[in-house]
Amino acid sequence: MTMTTNRTAAPRIDLPRLLGRIAALAQVGAIDGGGVSRLALTDEDGLGRDLVVRWMRELGLVVSIDAIGNVVGVRRGREDLAPVMTGSHIDTVRTGGRYDGNLGVLAGLEVMAALNDAGVATRRPLAVAFFTNEEGARFAPDMMGSLVFQGDLPLQQALDTKGIDGSTVGENLRRIGYAGTHPVGTNQLHAFVELHVEQGPVLEHEGVTIGAVTGVQGIHWTEFTVEGTSNHAGTTPMRLRHDAGLVAARIACFARDLTRELGGGQLATVGHVKLSPNLVNVIPNLAVFTLDLRNTDETVLAEAVRRTFDFAHELARAEGVKLSYRSLADFAPVAFDNQIIGRVETIARRHGHSVQRIASGAGHDAQILARMCPAGMIFVPSVGGLSHNVAEFTNDRDIEAGASVLLDLLLELAEQ
Amino acid sequence: MTMTTNRTAAPRIDLPRLLGRIAALAQVGAIDGGGVSRLALTDEDGLGRDLVVRWMRELGLVVSIDAIGNVVGVRRGREDLAPVMTGSHIDTVRTGGRYDGNLGVLAGLEVMAALNDAGVATRRPLAVAFFTNEEGARFAPDMMGSLVFQGDLPLQQALDTKGIDGSTVGENLRRIGYAGTHPVGTNQLHAFVELHVEQGPVLEHEGVTIGAVTGVQGIHWTEFTVEGTSNHAGTTPMRLRHDAGLVAARIACFARDLTRELGGGQLATVGHVKLSPNLVNVIPNLAVFTLDLRNTDETVLAEAVRRTFDFAHELARAEGVKLSYRSLADFAPVAFDNQIIGRVETIARRHGHSVQRIASGAGHDAQILARMCPAGMIFVPSVGGLSHNVAEFTNDRDIEAGASVLLDLLLELAEQ
Incomplete structure (x- = not known):
């Protein structure tokens, strides 16, 4: 990682680079119709993890893998404070799309890349994470990795969980090389923010680009x-x-x-x-x-x-x-941090995007992280409201808008 | 058949004899739980038919079997007029009871036996019939035999009908020996009356013994x-x-x-x-x-x-x-003959039975016969409303009541 103190330009999202990573990751476990099949802790999930970890390292992030397989890449800050984290998951349902989860992780990497390009050093460290088994399509419960990370699900219980094929989480973590050594539950976070596709029809129906997510139902x-x-x-x-x-x-x-x-x-x-x-x-x-x-x-x-x-x-x-x-x-419903909700709205408007408050109907890692730090989410529209479907799609300009709001939000939070 | 002109007593139903025939016929194709399985034109149906035909002949009836396998036993009258017919069917569903259909046929035989015992000669001939494949559980449509008898279903179409096992009605009639020689559709009837179990809960719920059936829904x-x-x-x-x-x-x-x-x-x-x-x-x-x-x-x-x-x-x-x-x-709904409905009520009251008008929810041969002559039905209660069920049951005293009303009704109609 190279950091200069002379900024050459304000950091900005490079859409082709982000779309390139989304397309490259979607090749791992690709299925007919443009979809992706990377059930948690399968060989395909392992290959997807390898690719994202390689990108993290190429961006100069310090990568740690914990005992439940959560992967965190940290970009140092000017001060040794609790980091601001973004991220999501890269596992999919059996016949999933390429945006669900992946967008949040890869947009996080794109933010890091943009900061690197602009030579920006943030006050707080920034971290990008992907959590194990968010979907719950192979092992129950869903949001497993973030639950262990946050502390409400005991590690051993998670490792012993048997999946739909009878094998355990622990066995599969070892098999694909993601039974990490980093202790879980030790992290202090300043805030957590997740960019995600809406997975519903509301933003498209209202003609709105950015959803400031108020909570999870x-x-x-x-x-x-x-x-x-x-x-x-x-x-x-x-x-x-x-x-x-x-x-x-x-x-x-x-x-x-x-x-x-x-x-x-x-x-x-x-x-x-x-x-x-x-x-x-x-x-x-x-x-x-x-x-x-x-x-x-x-x-x-x-x-x-x-x-x-x-x-x-x-x-x-x-x-x-x-x-x-x-x-x-x-x-029970989860309410996201009011300050973060308000910042999402403010930043979106500053960028000239339409924005509205919206509740998430689906579960997300951010709702688990909200138990340990101020947390929030940014939604971008899902065409036709489709998700968990090979036809899942979000327009390029909406991806760019979402990633740009994420960039500015992370920058603001990292200066707190 | 012996007929005397000196009556020894008014004819009356011999309940043990009737129950004995019901029990004996229920042994043919008996299944667990007291039920009966005699799908139309199976070997079991053939054995059941043989038994009933033997009883008809023992009672002195002139038995004819038509080309669709309908069996009619005629007791001569004092005059050579159009007969009054009673009857029903002896085929059952796959897991049926012992009363549905069978009661109407065997009560008809009991009426003949009672008239023989009492030495009664009626003005018109009396006939007892059982019609082929009323249930429709093996061959569609149901009420097949009565439809061919009455004339609305062409004989050849019925004979060519394939059942659930792929074999035809015609083949099975020949196999069990009931492809008769009597021409169908030549009969002129003065009236048709069918005694049947209600197959529903109304009479039991109302505490009524006799249903004067107004029609079929x-x-x-x-x-x-x-x-x-x-x-x-x-x-x-x-x-x-x-x-x-x-x-x-x-x-x-x-x-x-x-x-x-x-x-x-x-x-x-x-x-x-x-x-x-x-x-x-x-x-x-x-x-x-x-x-x-x-x-x-x-x-x-x-x-x-x-x-x-x-x-x-x-x-x-x-x-x-x-x-x-x-x-x-x-x-379309079928309305039974008003005169017959009224006579059922009158006779039931004369016998000291409670009676009410009731519509039939299920289909019966009588509704087909109603297209060719005045027709009606007598219902007796089904315990718990159960039918098409091995647990189908009607109390002995209700069977006696129904058969006695049938006897008097046939006597009245036969004098017209």
Whole structure:
């Protein structure tokens, strides 16, 4: 790394260089349709890691690999203070796109490159990280690497986790050479910022370039089981029915109607329904279905949960069916740092970009890092809202805008 | 057959004899749980037929077997007039009960036996029939034998019908020895009456012994296909959704609510639902579901169909999904003969039984016979409403009541 004290120009993002790295990384585990398949800790993930680590070293970063395989590249600051970190993940789902996670890591590297080119020395060190197994598509839970990094998931528990193929995280880390020696959980961070594709349709639909992410929604997943009575659809009067399928349908409708009453931030989805015996002329005696409720506002989310359950119980009594349920997921909402949210807005406007506050519907490493330091995220639009899909795409000009906002934000935070 | 002109007593049902025949026939194709498996034209059906034909001949009936395998046993009358016929079917579904169909045939034989015992000669001949393949569980359509007998299904088409195992009706009739020589469609009938178990819960629920069947409901089955857009349940705002599953749920709720508005006779069932991709956190892009609408009143049924379709189209437009559908079944309601309905009520009351008018939700041979002569049915209660089930059961005293009403009804009709 070369640092000069004579700046030659203000640092700026070199879009072709960034796009070149995105394209090069997408070649590792490339699949038909322009997508990528690099499940966590597979050989493909290992090769992708090797490539990014090589780039980190070429940029003069000091690379450390911890015991759960998180990789951090640090660019020294003028003072030996807690660093400002950016980053994301480079593992993908089985049929993923090239932007999810990768953009955040590679834009971080591009910021380092831009600072190098401009000869900028920041007050605080800057770090770029990629965390192990963010997707959770091979090993549960998702966001595993950041959870161990932050401290809420014990290292040994993570290492012992068996994946969908029966092998453990620890075995696979050793196999691909990423069972690092750096201790986990020792890092003090000044702040954490993550650039990511939105993975939803909102920014594109609103015609907005930059999302100042306010937080990550709370998630409440329930699987309901309704047990009624199977009977002949032609011989059973309506008043004598105990129709499990109807109860499922009414709860789905209630949840949708409730989102309208509670306002724009409340989401409700019934994505899975299974009826039994599932025949045209038999009243269903069994319905198993899921309800996915999300909100950034913990109080409203709790109200949505309570009211849906109240409705479900009352309905089950009226229809004469048995209702049971189990929780599939229950995460409280995460609020990002207000100062960082405000800075994202200010910087985006200064760059002439449209910007709006937006909540993340999906989980991200930044929500875990938010437990240990001020954290925030920058979103750029996903064309058609597509993600976890080989057709995932974000326009070049939006990538440039997002990376430029990230650059300025990191510069500001690093001077604090 | 012995006929005397000196009656020794009024004819009456011998319950043990009738129950004995029901039990004996249930041994043919008996399956675990007390049920019966005699799919149409299998070896088991053949053995069942042999047993019933033997009983017919023992009772002195003149047995004829027509080209579709319908079997008719005739007891001569005092005059050579069009006969009064009773009967049903002896084929069952794969895991059926011992009463469905069988009761109507064996109660008919018991009536003949009672008349023989009492030495009663009726004015018109009396006939007991069992019709081929009423269930339709092996060969479509159901009510095949009565349809050929009545004339709406051409004989050759029925004989050429391939079953679920690929063999034809004709082949199987020859194999089991029931490709008869009697011509079909030549019979003139004065009336047709069928005793049957209700196959639904109404009579038991109302505490009523005898159902005076007013007709068979019209049936309108539709398979709907809703095509929406699959998207992330966490990142897609409610206002931007095109949720195929929700549309299916709303139509199911609408149909149920409509039955309340249209009144007691309207039935609506959504028995089959299939969502795609059917995942907890993905908005369904495809829903395929069935709607079963039934009513004895053709006008109200048509209104139910029209209003459901109107609602579905409007909803699809509002949600931004594509709606398509195909008809799976569409049968107009059948009304039984008013005089016969009234006589069932009168006779039941005379016997001291509770009686109520009831519509049949299931299809029966009597509805086909109703196209060629005055026809009616007598229902007796099904415990728990169960049918097409090895646990199908009707109490002995209800069997006696039903058979006794049948006896008196046949006697009255035979004197006309």
